[in-house]
Amino acid sequence: MSTQTKALILFSGGQDSATCLAWALDKFDNVETLGFDYGQRHDIEMTCRKDVLESFKSEFPQWAEKIGRDHIVDLSALGAISETSLTREQEIKMNQAGLPDTFVPGRNLIFLNFAAAVGYRRGITALVAGMCEADFSGYPDCRKETLDAQMQAISLGMDKPFTLDTPLMHISKAGAWQLAERLGGAGLIDLIRVKTHTCYKGERGQLRDWGYGCGSCPACELRAKGWSEYAGL
Ligand code: ZN
DSSP: OOOTTEEEEEOOSSHHHHHHHHHHHHHOSEEEEEEEESOOSOTHHHHHHHHHHHHHHHHOHHHHTTEEEEEEEEOHHHHHTOOSTTTSSSOOOBOTTSOBTTOOTTHHHHHHHHHHHHHHHHTOOEEEOOOOTTOTTOOGGGSHHHHHHHHHHHHHHHTSOOEEEOTTTTOOHHHHHHHHHHHHHHHHHHHHHHHOOOOTTOOOSSEETTEESOSOSHHHHHHHHHHHHHHTO
């Protein structure tokens, strides 16, 4: 029996994965969520993640009944092997390849393998994730070619036809806000704006047009720029 009425989404609780969750709830009958705990510098990310998920359930009754089990996988080993700003207290800089040093090499490849393993055990072969080719950082593990190759390896290695939907792959950050509005109207825009967390520095002191954040780290700058384009500012 096809299990494609169910999906497993990589859900960090950020803007992109919250938009993808709405997309998945629109498309599938049942959506389970998967988060990774790998020694993030700020527990705020895990706290926001829980809050966003609860808000989806309380504010969108049509989606609440479709939201299935939430899974958290401890990937602290990833933090231990990574000398990055996500896992160490240091300033965010660009490295020689022009990537912000928040970059954990091949992180998304590792996430997808774990997602497929959890999906396998849950009888779910449809994965959903928020990778975005237009992402300012140009992470090579977000590229479509990389993901296609990995999904082929996963399907062969698990002897099941796994699929991966990446609804944000070819749209801009402004386009992501437009998608959220189409899926969940002003209520979803507000939820994402106020509850999701993007800032690399973990700041949530001041609510701005586009949400909370320091306003100056690369993640905040990208989020603010996308919001300005979306809002026509
Ligand atoms: Zn910031």
